[in-house]
Amino acid sequence: MKVITTKEFLNNFANQSPSEDTDRKIDQIVLEIIQQVRHSGDKALYEYTEKFDEVQLDQLAVTEEEFREADKQVSDSFRQALREAQQNIAEFHQNQMEKSWFVNKAPGVMLGQKVTPLEKVGVYIPGGKAAYPSSVLMNVIPARLAGVETVVITTPPQPDGSINPHVLVAAKEAGVDKVYKVGGAQAVAALAYGTETIPKTAKIVGPGNAFVARAKKWVYGDVAIDMIAGPSEICILADDTASPAYIAADLLSQAEHDEDARAICVTTSKSMADQVISEVRQQAAKLERKEIIDQSIEQHGSIILATNKEEAIHVVNTIAPEHLELMMENPQEELQYIKNAGAIFLGAYAPEPLGDYFAGPNHTLPTSGTAAFASPLGVYDFIKKSSIIQYSREALMQAASPIQTLAETEGLTAHSNAIQVRKDDSDAKA
């Protein structure tokens, strides 16, 4: 883990080039898969699942029997923990519910905004080595709260054709309508365009590998997507009062995700930097996922030494981290200076895993600096708005002149005609 100055960091950052045009090879594969799925539907899904997941499936949808089987395989403590988390997540997201509204702006003038849930939503849950029941909760609960009619999951099957039981139990608890055994770009294509078995959805959410991410980018516009997730990151802003052991533990919890994960500590204290490095080394040695952690810390871990607090906060806002921990004496006071962050953890007892699993806010967060313009996943991701306009004849006549002036300025005379036809209608003048 290296220590760098603010200046070094900012120089580096400015020269980082977004990955935009480096994914041509993946794109070729992904576009071919999308085309095949659009063309051949389920048949393509079975073929790709055989090719990529090495499983021959009899059917795509998980059966009730499989759900019952999964239920027997999970521990009571897991089920209990899941339910506590579920309740916290639901409670937090209820604060995000939006209502339709109407105003009577003037006599004869009613304006408003109608809120409608999306009709169908697809959630992608990664499979492979790990299972992520927490992602099931985080993606499904806000959709359900929004009032989405149909929520389905796609997730790649394990080599024996089954789905991880923890994922299935979480899906059942969260009230998912169907779980389909299909992963990769083919799952995204199916959710975007529909097949015989899998419904075309209005929005696709959930994390995935590079193929899933590029497929989401390609179908974007035909359907909505949550975001294109990049590597995950944590940034800890620490003053002298922070515990180096806590900082190290939290950096390591981020680093274990994968080799690309970024763990960054920003501080003005040289001795804090040294202590954190020493703690990282000691704690990492004892952790199961040491190999991943070592690589991640080696390649992407850093401690940025700022000359003062203002500079430190500027660095944080420039990074726009997915997770930001404020390990400071008065974290609530510092909050006002934070412009860009997905989730902000205040003080010594809000470690990132509290937010990943349990506290209630969503763990699907904007990564790779996109917190500068994007938000955590929320109920607002599963609704859309329609504007409402109603005028009386009298109100429209009063507005006629400015409307016609503006329409004619833009050369849109048929727009002006739509007003004129109503002005000229002597029958209506009664």
Add this chain to the structure above:
Amino acid sequence: MKVITTKEFLNNFANQSPSEDTDRKIDQIVLEIIQQVRHSGDKALYEYTEKFDEVQLDQLAVTEEEFREADKQVSDSFRQALREAQQNIAEFHQNQMEKSWFVNKAPGVMLGQKVTPLEKVGVYIPGGKAAYPSSVLMNVIPARLAGVETVVITTPPQPDGSINPHVLVAAKEAGVDKVYKVGGAQAVAALAYGTETIPKTAKIVGPGNAFVARAKKWVYGDVAIDMIAGPSEICILADDTASPAYIAADLLSQAEHDEDARAICVTTSKSMADQVISEVRQQAAKLERKEIIDQSIEQHGSIILATNKEEAIHVVNTIAPEHLELMMENPQEELQYIKNAGAIFLGAYAPEPLGDYFAGPNHTLPTSGTAAFASPLGVYDFIKKSSIIQYSREALMQAASPIQTLAETEGLTAHSNAIQVRKDDSDAKA
């Protein structure tokens, strides 16, 4: 203008294939432009402006002198109409303002959501044949209300190097910081990555041609974008009480936009269908933009004859129109059945141009069926949210067991360690 049945419409609709992989040629040009702008900055902008707009510019930014000059060139009636529209737009969008919130969920537990405006926003305003001061207002006002610090416009210069004075006056009135004389994909690239003159922005909004739309799709992810706009459409749902003359006028106002615009009337009344067709023919003959209108109506205009109201409403929700007019006896009652529409105009005196220019709701709306998942442009497009989590030591200790259970289920043991380190810290237990 042809009359088709619901069944014919739905069959047609199901076979419509999204354009996703037909834009390769445009993509090649657009990707080359993006790369050049990222590499050469302003120099590339001057070169592309010379190549595409056939103007050699001395500087990119519109000067104060040019703003003053524009001010002299617009009429008082235009300025007056613009200000009335501006006030209505601001008043409507004020209803969309969102506040940060916090809850004390339990002793020692504080959760919340912080709302922060985007820092810099770029608005693309088309140039060429037409000028769109109304688009300036519709894009800039919600950004300003949201609290965006810097709002800049890019718009292609006219052959003499100037910008349409109505656009400049609207920009000044709406409080834009800078207007740059650059259009096309090069403008999008500049706003996405920054050049010596043009700031890198967090989000790019505003309409544009196919090159602008594809460029927005390509930079999406590195910056936010509003949407990828397709052809514009109107759908009028009319019962027996509607005026065929009004319907025709409103269909034509949509048709004059361009040859790809879609004007659709859905009705259960055969005689209404016949009368609308006759009115369209009569009114179109007298309109200035007759040529565009004829092409648009010929290619994309249709009247869908439904067998009953439920079927008619199903058609509307399937189209998910950008603009929907409910020309019905009790339009407010029908509103409950409308799931997908960008803006909904109720009754005989809410013609689309009222919404395009004046009433207050935004005229940047989801096109081409994207109203199934997207919303009108609004204040919510110019803010982002951060989750807030704060726990006391005691509250974290109570939550420790479920967090560790879930982390270990997912195999993320360093996550569990971040809790354990705090549990084991005997100093803190005091």
